[in-house]
Amino acid sequence: MMQDETLEEWLERADRDYLAHISLDCVVFGFHAGQLKILLLKMKHEDRRALPGGFVMKCETLEEAAIRTLKERTGVENVFLQQFCVFSDPLRSDPDHRADDLRKIGIDAGRAKWFAQRFISVGFYALVEFSCVVPRPDFLSDTCDWHNLDERGPLILDHDRILEAALNTLQSQLNYQPVGYNLLPRKFTLPELQKLYEAILGKSLDRRNFQRKIFSYGILRSLDEKRTGVAHKAPYLYSFDLRKYQKALKLGLQGGW
Amino acid sequence: MMQDETLEEWLERADRDYLAHISLDCVVFGFHAGQLKILLLKMKHEDRRALPGGFVMKCETLEEAAIRTLKERTGVENVFLQQFCVFSDPLRSDPDHRADDLRKIGIDAGRAKWFAQRFISVGFYALVEFSCVVPRPDFLSDTCDWHNLDERGPLILDHDRILEAALNTLQSQLNYQPVGYNLLPRKFTLPELQKLYEAILGKSLDRRNFQRKIFSYGILRSLDEKRTGVAHKAPYLYSFDLRKYQKALKLGLQGGW
Numbered sequence: 001m002m003q004d005e006t007l008e009e010w011l012e013r014a015d016r017d018y019l020a021h022i023s024l025d026c027v028v029f030g031f032h033a034g035q036l037k038i039l040l041l042k043m044k045h046e047d048r049r050a051l052p053g054g055f056v057m058k059c060e061t062l063e064e065a066a067i068r069t070l071k072e073r074t075g076v077e078n079v080f081l082q083q084f085c086v087f088s089d090p091l092r093s094d095p096d097h098r099a100d101d102l103r104k105i106g107i108d109a110g111r112a113k114w115f116a117q118r119f120i121s122v123g124f125y126a127l128v129e130f131s132c133v134v135p136r137p138d139f140l141s142d143t144c145d146w147h148n149l150d151e152r153g154p155l156i157l158d159h160d161r162i163l164e165a166a167l168n169t170l171q172s173q174l175n176y177q178p179v180g181y182n183l184l185p186r187k188f189t190l191p192e193l194q195k196l197y198e199a200i201l202g203k204s205l206d207r208r209n210f211q212r213k214i215f216s217y218g219i220l221r222s223l224d225e226k227r228t229g230v231a232h233k234a235p236y237l238y239s240f241d242l243r244k245y246q247k248a249l250k251l252g253l254q255g256g257w
Numbered sequence: 258m259m260q261d262e263t264l265e266e267w268l269e270r271a272d273r274d275y276l277a278h279i280s281l282d283c284v285v286f287g288f289h290a291g292q293l294k295i296l297l298l299k300m301k302h303e304d305r306r307a308l309p310g311g312f313v314m315k316c317e318t319l320e321e322a323a324i325r326t327l328k329e330r331t332g333v334e335n336v337f338l339q340q341f342c343v344f345s346d347p348l349r350s351d352p353d354h355r356a357d358d359l360r361k362i363g364i365d366a367g368r369a370k371w372f373a374q375r376f377i378s379v380g381f382y383a384l385v386e387f388s389c390v391v392p393r394p395d396f397l398s399d400t401c402d403w404h405n406l407d408e409r410g411p412l413i414l415d416h417d418r419i420l421e422a423a424l425n426t427l428q429s430q431l432n433y434q435p436v437g438y439n440l441l442p443r444k445f446t447l448p449e450l451q452k453l454y455e456a457i458l459g460k461s462l463d464r465r466n467f468q469r470k471i472f473s474y475g476i477l478r479s480l481d482e483k484r485t486g487v488a489h490k491a492p493y494l495y496s497f498d499l500r501k502y503q504k505a506l507k508l509g510l511q512g513g514w
Contacts, residue, residue, distance in 0.1 A: 024280055061347065063345070088313070120276070195283065
């Protein structure tokens, strides 16, 4: 949607500008204070939260539509974005429920026909560096903010299923995609890197095994610099050697976690 | 399409029965005589071959549509089928070219409007056991048969790109999906299994390393039975221990090839 456009104005042109039957939903992952987080919107007059989602313009690729949607609906730009699964259950959205929602904000069913059609939704996951993002809700939403993965409450439609599938994908692609590079700040400590892996895998890892494995890939660059302002013994900072990281990912980082 | 239905009859009802803008294409992999093979159709009056593809009925999931499409267009049933990527370049199909094709078989552009719309195509890959499949073309196609991956000639539309993406997916999922189980006959020799891995990865593997690794997973069951009718020293037969295979895949088979 354009800025300053009302939902009614958007609905007027939806049929003309967007491909029918195809939507997309984005699972935006961030990492902060040892927790894996996701970005959720809360629509006005809806108790449950939602993944940021949108539609595909007639001239766009899916990837372009996902980038535009994220920017318009959450303010998030320049992120690692990857399609992972298409959700196509004919019963995945409930047109009556959607019509109810729209009535609550003063739009009658006749004008909201766009939302009554069946949508097949392409799931994307995005990896963003938490500290670089200032989420900003669009005019449809009350809030757009980060939630801990395990404290999010139920989501609308099949968004819980989409989120779960995104997390499974992230787990299985941990050794094939630059997950750490995209979720961590440029400089990080080994305990922070380990916490990230633990948050994604949902289990504790042995510190010594973790360090042995991660060093064996040769993808970390030691910075000869320490984290300051911490209570305990100051840990060293590292960054990824992006060239070596990309090369290692191409083969797949070997060894399970 | 129904059996006995003409393309013209099908076009009459396409708008009513199928979701606009969404298609699917299937890359069907088989393995025979040490070669990775794919199933291709040749349409009447078209020189280039095509992946078997189709559309999504208004009541179907994508997976149901892919199963139905494969059965209708190639006769292939009961296969391992997995979506892997959506292809959404707005220029991926050329409506004029498609209209030309249809004119060649006596259908004018007005009746073929269905094919003039933009389609986003969901790519599926299928793994089938070569010896269990008797490919059978549908009424639109002259032929439906197996081709060696590297001797296939150029395909229509963006099908070469879809095929390449499917092969990349197969390579990266070799340790996460039951690839061997679905492509090999129930009983196989170690050299056959190695040839399969080599065909997928596109490179030679060291025999001793390969055997050491594959045995280390504990997923093979030795059958105390030999391949008969071979010229050289008869090799032992193996089968997969499916329970152990599934369990090992859940963790990911460790170690690169």
